[in-house]
Structure formats: C-alpha cells, structure tokens
Amino acid sequence: MSLVGELERICGRGHVLTDRDRLRTYESDGLLHLRERPAVAVLPGTAKEVRRVVRACHEAETPWVARGAGTGLSGGALPVADGVLIVLSRLRRILAVDLPNGRVTCEPGVANLAVSRAVAPTHFFPPDPSSQVVCTVGGNVAENSGGAHCFKYGFTTNYVTGLEVVLPDGELVVLGGTELDRPGLDLVGAFVGSEGTLGVATRITLRVVPVPETIRTLVAYFDAMEDAGQTVSDIVAGGSVPGALEIMDRLSLRAAEEATAAGNPLDVGAALIVELDGPTAECDVRLAEVVAVCKRNGARGVRVAADEAERELVWRARRAAFAAMGRISPSYYVQDSVIPRTRLAEVLGRIEELSAGYGLAVANVFHAGDGNLHPLVAYDARVPGESERAEELAGEIVLACVAAGGSITGEHGVGVDKKRYMPAMFADDDLAAFQKLRCAFDPAQRANPGKVMPTPRLCGEVPGPYRRHPLEEAGVAERL
Amino acid sequence: MSARVERPSSAREAAELLASGARVRPRGGGTKWAWAGAEEPEVLLSTAALGGVRELNAGDLTAVFGAGLPLADAQAACAEAGLMLALDPPGASATVGGVVAAADSGPLRHRYGAARDLLLGMTVALADGTVARSGGKVIKNVAGYDLAKLFAGSLGTLGTIVEVVVRLHPLPAATATALGRGDAAALARGALALAAAPLELERLDVRWAAGGGALLAQTGGVSAEARAARAAELMRDAGLHAAAEGDDGLLWEEQRAGQRDPGGTVLRVAGLPAELERVLGVAERHGAALVGRAGVGTSWLRLDAAAVPAVRAELTPFPCVVTDGPAGLDRLGPRDTALVALERRVRERFDPAGVLV
Numbered sequence: 001m002s003l004v005g006e007l008e009r010i011c012g013r014g015h016v017l018t019d020r021d022r023l024r025t026y027e028s029d030g031l032l033h034l035r036e037r038p039a040v041a042v043l044p045g046t047a048k049e050v051r052r053v054v055r056a057c058h059e060a061e062t063p064w065v066a067r068g069a070g071t072g073l074s075g076g077a078l079p080v081a082d083g084v085l086i087v088l089s090r091l092r093r094i095l096a097v098d099l100p101n102g103r104v105t106c107e108p109g110v111a112n113l114a115v116s117r118a119v120a121p122t123h124f125f126p127p128d129p130s131s132q133v134v135c136t137v138g139g140n141v142a143e144n145s146g147g148a149h150c151f152k153y154g155f156t157t158n159y160v161t162g163l164e165v166v167l168p169d170g171e172l173v174v175l176g177g178t179e180l181d182r183p184g185l186d187l188v189g190a191f192v193g194s195e196g197t198l199g200v201a202t203r204i205t206l207r208v209v210p211v212p213e214t215i216r217t218l219v220a221y222f223d224a225m226e227d228a229g230q231t232v233s234d235i236v237a238g239g240s241v242p243g244a245l246e247i248m249d250r251l252s253l254r255a256a257e258e259a260t261a262a263g264n265p266l267d268v269g270a271a272l273i274v275e276l277d278g279p280t281a282e283c284d285v286r287l288a289e290v291v292a293v294c295k296r297n298g299a300r301g302v303r304v305a306a307d308e309a310e311r312e313l314v315w316r317a318r319r320a321a322f323a324a325m326g327r328i329s330p331s332y333y334v335q336d337s338v339i340p341r342t343r344l345a346e347v348l349g350r351i352e353e354l355s356a357g358y359g360l361a362v363a364n365v366f367h368a369g370d371g372n373l374h375p376l377v378a379y380d381a382r383v384p385g386e387s388e389r390a391e392e393l394a395g396e397i398v399l400a401c402v403a404a405g406g407s408i409t410g411e412h413g414v415g416v417d418k419k420r421y422m423p424a425m426f427a428d429d430d431l432a433a434f435q436k437l438r439c440a441f442d443p444a445q446r447a448n449p450g451k452v453m454p455t456p457r458l459c460g461e462v463p464g465p466y467r468r469h470p471l472e473e474a475g476v477a478e479r480l
Numbered sequence: 481m482s483a484r485v486e487r488p489s490s491a492r493e494a495a496e497l498l499a500s501g502a503r504v505r506p507r508g509g510g511t512k513w514a515w516a517g518a519e520e521p522e523v524l525l526s527t528a529a530l531g532g533v534r535e536l537n538a539g540d541l542t543a544v545f546g547a548g549l550p551l552a553d554a555q556a557a558c559a560e561a562g563l564m565l566a567l568d569p570p571g572a573s574a575t576v577g578g579v580v581a582a583a584d585s586g587p588l589r590h591r592y593g594a595a596r597d598l599l600l601g602m603t604v605a606l607a608d609g610t611v612a613r614s615g616g617k618v619i620k621n622v623a624g625y626d627l628a629k630l631f632a633g634s635l636g637t638l639g640t641i642v643e644v645v646v647r648l649h650p651l652p653a654a655t656a657t658a659l660g661r662g663d664a665a666a667l668a669r670g671a672l673a674l675a676a677a678p679l680e681l682e683r684l685d686v687r688w689a690a691g692g693g694a695l696l697a698q699t700g701g702v703s704a705e706a707r708a709a710r711a712a713e714l715m716r717d718a719g720l721h722a723a724a725e726g727d728d729g730l731l732w733e734e735q736r737a738g739q740r741d742p743g744g745t746v747l748r749v750a751g752l753p754a755e756l757e758r759v760l761g762v763a764e765r766h767g768a769a770l771v772g773r774a775g776v777g778t779s780w781l782r783l784d785a786a787a788v789p790a791v792r793a794e795l796t797p798f799p800c801v802v803t804d805g806p807a808g809l810d811r812l813g814p815r816d817t818a819l820v821a822l823e824r825r826v827r828e829r830f831d832p833a834g835v836l837v
Contacts, residue, residue, distance in 0.1 A: 189629025433612035
C-alpha cells in the first residue's frame with residue numbers, strides 16, 4: 001500500500017503503525033465490545049502533518065477516522081477496516097491563554113482537565129465528562145461533550161468560539177475565531193457534535209469562565225427514588241439552577257460504596273447530590289432552601305460537605321459509579337438516554353419493569369437536572385446469550401425514553417452504538433437534511449464513515465447549478 | 481417592493497412554497513428586513529400564521545414556539561410561569577423565528593448566550609419541499625447534526641424556520657443595576673474587573689457618546705441588591721463614578737434601542753472584552769455613539785455611513801457588519817475565501833437552485 005509509504009514520509013516511520021500487535025491498542029474506543037483493526041494508525045505531530053495525512057487519504061480514496069484519547073462510549077472512534085486511524089495524541093500543546101478575554105487556544109489532543117488547569121485558579125472550562133483527566137478537547141468537540149454541570153453551564157458547543165478544521169479533501173478552513181458574532185453561517189455550531197464526520201479540528205479556541213465564588217455541595221438520602229425525583233423538581237421550580245443535580249439509585253450506591261468507601265449508607269433508595277455554585281450571598285440563601293426542600297420530601301439525612309475534602313468524597317462516589325459496577329457484575333453496558341425530567345418517575349418505573357422482565361439488574365445513575373439517564377445494565381458475558389439480552393434490554397430502555405419525549409443520547413454521541421435508534425427519533429426527511437450538511441463538507445464520505453447515520457446514503461451531485469447573483473459574482477455582495 | 485405575500489399556516493405549506501421555484505424570503509415582524517441579501521424576492525413568506533405557544537413545559541424548562549410568534553408574546557407566556565426566554569434583542573414587533581434567523585440578541589447575551597445557545601431543536605421547511613426536524617425537546621441531547629445552530633443566523637437562506645424548541649430559565653426573583661460613568665480608560669478597567677468578578681451578572685453593558693460613557697451591570701436573584709452594590713464598588717475602584725440604580729427597566733431599554741438606527745447606519749463590531757478602550761477610541765474619533773456587551777466584546781456603533789470603511793480598517797481584524805445602513809454599503813466587509821467557499825457548498829446542498837434569497 002503506497003499510502004503507508006506516503007504517511008511515513010509525512011510523519012516519520014516511527015509514527016506510522018501497521019504491526020498487528022501495536023494496532024491492537026487502537027481497535028476500539030471506550031465501547032469495548034466493538035473492535036475493528038485499521039490498516040494503519042498514524043500519529044501526526046503537527047497540524048500541518050494532519051493536513052497532509054488527510055490530503056494523502058483523500059488522494060488514495062481511503063476512509064479515515066480521527067481519534068483522541070479513545071474514551072468515547074458510542075464507538076465514535078471505532079476504526080474502519082482497511083482505513084486509516086489518525087491518532088491526535090501528539091497534538092497536545094496549549095497554544096495561547098488569554099484570561100482577560102476568557103479564551104484558550106489549544107491543539108485537539110490536549111486533555112479536557114488540562115484546559116482548566118491552564119487557567120486556574122481564576123478560571124475554568126465548564127464541560128467536565130467523567131473521563132476529563134484523559135479525554136481530549138478534540139474528542140469533546142467531536143462529541144459535544146457534557147458532564148455533571150451541564151444543567152447550569154451547558155455543553156462543549158457553548159464554549160467553542162473558533163476551530164481550524166482540515167476538511168476531508170485536505171483543505172484547511174478556519175471557522176469562527178476568538179470573537180463572537182461574526183458574519184456568515186454558524187459553521188462552528190454545525191461542526192461541534194458532528195462526531196468526526198465533517199473533518200478534523202487541528203486548533204480549537206475555547207471560552208473559559210471565572211470560577212464561582214462559592215461551591216456548596218450536599219448529599220441527601222431518600223428511601224424512595226420518587227422522593228429524590230420530586231425534590232429535584234421542587235428545587236428547580238423554586239428558581240434555583242444548581243451547578244449539578246445527580247441521583248444514584250440503591251444498586252449504583254452499593255457498587256460505588258464498595259469501591260470508594262465514601263461513607264454513603266447502603267440501605268437507602270436513592271442519593272441526591274446537589275451542588276450550588278455562584279456568588280456566596282446567593283448560594284447561602286439557596287442552600288437553606290434546598291435543605292428545606294429535601295426534608296419536606298422526606299429525606300432521611302442531608303449531609304452538607306463542610307470542606308473541599310468532604311466535597312471530593314461526595315463526588316468520588318459519583319464519578320466511580322460506572323467503574324464500580326464491575327464489583328457487582330462481571331460486565332455492564334452503559335446507556336445514555338434523556339427524558340424530560342418531569343417524566344422521571346414514569347420512565348424509571350418502566351426501566352424497573354424491563355429489568356424484571358429480562359432478569360437483568362439495572363443500576364441507575366443520572367444527571368437529574370437535565371434528565372440525562374445513565375442506566376447500567378449488568379450482565380455476565382460468560383453466560384451464553386446474556387450479552388445479547390443485555391443489549392436488547394438497553395435498546396428497550398432507549399426506546400422507552402424516546403417514547404417519553406426524550407433523546408437516544410445526551411452526551412455519549414450516536415457513533416456506531418446508537419445509529420440504529422436514529423429512526424426512532426428522526427423521520428426520513430430529517431435524516432436527509434442531516435445528509436445535506438454532511439455532503440457539503442464531505443461529498444465522498446471518507447471522514448468517519450458508518451457513524452451517526454442509520455443507513456449509508458450517497459451524496460450525489462448538487463442537482464442543478466447554484467444561481468449566483470450578479471453582485472455575488474462580481475464579489476460586491478455575499479449572502480450572509 | 482412587488483413581492484407577492486403568502487401566509488402558509490403549516491410547515492408543509494411553507495415547504496411547498498419554497499419548492500415552487502420562485503425566489504422566496506421569509507418575513508416575521510420585518511424589523512431586520514434590511515439584513516437580507518441584495519436579490520429581490522418574488523414571494524414574501526410571512527410567518528404570521530405560523531405562530532403560537534405550542535408547548536410550555538415549565539417543569540422541564542423548555543418551550544416550543546411557532547416561528548411567527550411575537551417575541552413579546554413568548555416572553556409574556558414564560559413570565560406567567562415564572563420563567564423567561566433569555567433573549568432580549570431590540571424590535572418591539574420582532575418574532576421568535578426572526579430573532580433566531582438573524583441571530584440577534586440583547587444584553588442578556590452576557591449570561592445566557594446567543595439564540596444559538598438557547599436552541600434545543602428546530603423544524604425547518606426546505607427548498608426540496610420537505611420539512612425537517614433536528615434536535616429534540618430535552619435540554620441535553622446530542623443525537624444528529626445540530627442543524628438548529630446552522631440555521632440560526634442564516635437569514636432564511638438555507639430554509640425557513642417554522643418552529644423552535646428553546647431552553648427557558650427562571651425569571652430572577654429580583655434585579656438591580658449598578659451604573660458607573662467615566663472616561664474610556666476607566667470604563668475599560670471597570671469592564672474587565674466586572675467580567676472577572678464572581679458576581680454572576682445577568683447583563684454587563686457599556687454605552688458611549690460624545691466624549692463620555694457608562695458601564696451598566698445588572699444582577700439577578702435573591703441577593704441582587706447586595707451584588708449590585710458590590711458591582712458599584714468595583715466600578716469605583718476602577719475610577720468610575722458609580723451608583724446602584726433601583727428601577728433599571730428604562731436603562732436597559734436604552735441599551736437595546738442603541739443597537740438600531742433605522743434610516744441611519746449601524747456597524748456591529750465583533751470585538752473582544754479586553755479591547756474595549758480601543759473600540760471606544762475609534763468610536764470617539766469618528767463621532768459614533770456606541771452600545772456594547774462589555775463582557776462579550778460585541779459593540780454597535782451608530783455612525784455616518786461614510787465612516788464605515790475607515791472604522792473597519794482601524795478595527796482590523798475585528799469583523800464589522802453593517803446592520804442598518806444605506807444600500808450599496810459593503811455589509812460584511814472582507815471575508816476569508818476558503819470559508820466563503822465552504823458556506824457556498826452548504827448553501828448549494830440546501831438550496832441548489834438558489835431560490836432562498
């Protein structure tokens with residue numbers, strides 16, 4: 001394959017992997033049960049090399065997939081067989097920190113947490129996926145990553161102001177910039193969350209914000225999940241917008257406690273974490289309100305973190321929830337669906353029914369403020385047929401959430417894992433509109449093919465000539 | 481204008497109009513008509529019959545509005561539920577769809593972002609006669625491409641927005657505003673201090689005219705007054721003459737109104753917070769009056785049309801867009817050719833015949 005030779009010329013022999021054993025590392029992302037071996041993995045060291053790599057793929061008519069840290073949970077960075085995997089881990093320079101304007105410019109391989117560290121202690125970068133220590137900003141851009149603080153702070157898309165993008169034909173284009181309110185189409189908004197199918201970002205400008213004056217964290221324990229859910233509704237109805245509102249059910253609490261010994265009781269139905277942040281004067285009043293709401297809804301105990309160490313303990317249990325499932329189940333499958341929060345009790349009831357029907361335990365951990373559920377389906381892959389049943393159960397849960405007016409994915413992305421559920425949310429004409437955007441950026445569909453869209457579609461030529469106005473033709477006017 | 485007016489009453493009817501082959505431009509309240517392109521439409525697609533508060537899910541902090549719904553009506557419906565749509569652009573008769581299609585915003589932009597940041601989903605009528613929905617009705621969702629952001633600010637050139645799903649926020653329990661007057665250097669110092677302070681300001685604006693100006697900082701919530709007093713202190717530290725203003729409605733109405741000058745010329749400058757003093761200096765030199773989002777960096781200069789090229793040159797590299805102004809003025813200024821080429825490819829996919837003008 002002469003493409004390999006070309007990639008070696010571009011990046012150096014040591015940064016081009018074709019050896020079967022060395023490629024094993026890159027066969028899957030965080031969705032471990034899906035594997036695919038690429039023909040070659042290439043690790044460019046500069047944006048310029050990325051551009052030349054993409055150009056080489058374009059000329060060789062070879063599909064490619066960009067990969068950051070590989071922590072994604074929907075198979076978005078799953079390689080294409082016989083394709084090229086472009087690993088961006090060497091592009092990890094923070095290029096500029098501009099605190100007066102609240103901007104950071106960095107390469108795509110920079111870790112999410114490294115951005116916040118670069119602007120500490122005065123500022124921070126709000127999107128905080130649980131994998132933030134290792135997951136990359138480039139991956140966050142591709143997936144429009146969220147985290148536990150989205151209810152108040154929003155998502156990656158609300159913090160990206162500019163992108164330097166290598167398009168699938170190898171051309172370089174700058175979308176957005178440091179300033180907001182630029183003329184033209186919001187192509188930054190279209191690119192963020194496009195899951196690597198529109199090109200690869202080689203330089204990213206982010207907005208960072210001042211750290212809140214105060215952070216107050218509490219955990220409340222309830223006998224019944226419904227009471228925890230009602231508490232969240234009452235808090236929001238009271239006009240509070242907490243930085244985070246997280247619920248863990250009995251099963252996930254037990255797993256997390258075994259893993260972290262954070263001091264959570266094991267005999268409760270649900271734990272609710274509330275984190276209020278902002279001006280001290282505002283937080284103090286709101287904290288008293290929240291404690292009162294918890295008690296009114298029958299909270300068995302309310303623990304307000306007295307210091308940073310105690311706050312860290314509360315969060316440690318929550319962050320460990322996924323990994324801790326390994327203690328109570330040999331395997332588990334993470335779901336990421338969303339519901340309108342007011343339908344919580346009904347949907348959790350349905351999940352319970354499904355769980356009983358399939359004879360598989362489901363632990364529930366969720367971002368309660370925004371209705372983003374992460375049901376963890378426990379199964380034993382060694383039992384014949386059980387992984388298939390777990391996947392089927394997870395699918396039923398997704399469909400139940402969509403039926404309640406929700407979404408198939410809140411933050412993990414569609415990738416490969418969820419694309420079969422896209423038709424449950426979107427009609428054919430909706431998918432056709434998505435395809436128009438895709439085709440504008442990547443008519444040959446070589447960037448991360450086989451992701452997002454449920455069935456392959458061709459781009460085709462643009463039907464009929466685009467009529468340009470004489471003023472446009474003369475370069476006097478443009479369409480805004 | 482000789483365009484035929486059509487008032488579709490459903491998304492389907494709107495899509496049929498777009499597919500008719502005639503040059504079409506959508507129109508809501510008509511407050512930003514001059515922002516559109518140079519080409520004259522044959523059909524004016526009025527969204528008047530595409531209005532309505534279709535859903536207001538107070539508990540979920542979401543709402544579904546028809547594009548033709550006046551923004552003021554949307555705000556009234558939200559306020560009744562103790563909520564707000566955090567969009568406060570000028571234009572008394574502006575519609576929800578028009579504000580989104582023009583990506584217009586007002587002082588609340590400081591805390592809550594632009595229209596694109598508040599959109600959860602959108603339904604659009606397309607030139608191929610189809611109706612397409614993207615996003616969803618929940619406040620967190622990453623399924624599919626974010627076409628709502630692509631359409632926000634596209635001025636009807638990719639399709640016509642017929643319905644939007646938006647995130648709502650609680651209406652603040654109370655608001656208070658601190659106002660500090662002073663020269664350009666003090667205003668710039670004050671703006672940076674306030675933008676960096678952990679006061680969670682709802683709005684942070686600046687105004688300038690004829691040699692003097694003011695900084696306005698609004699707080700909201702149960703501690704609004706105490707925080708406005710703190711904002712006034714920070715303004716004094718920066719050298720401004722500052723006081724807390726109780727009734728702040730009129731002040732903010734003036735800020736909004738300063739973004740427009742029908743019959744005159746307004747230049748929207750996409751600047752940066754730390755460059756405020758420079759922008760104020762350029763405004764002063766050219767006799768321009770200015771309102772701006774001090775924490776965002778965007779300013780609106782009301783100026784003489786003849787001054788536009790010079791102001792643009794002095795403010796390089798900040799993109800400057802003429803929002804109000806006489807015909808013939810270069811509205812967008814110089815743009816990157818690779819970016820314009822990509823935009824054209826996007827337009828060609830959504831509007832191959834070039835009928836959405």
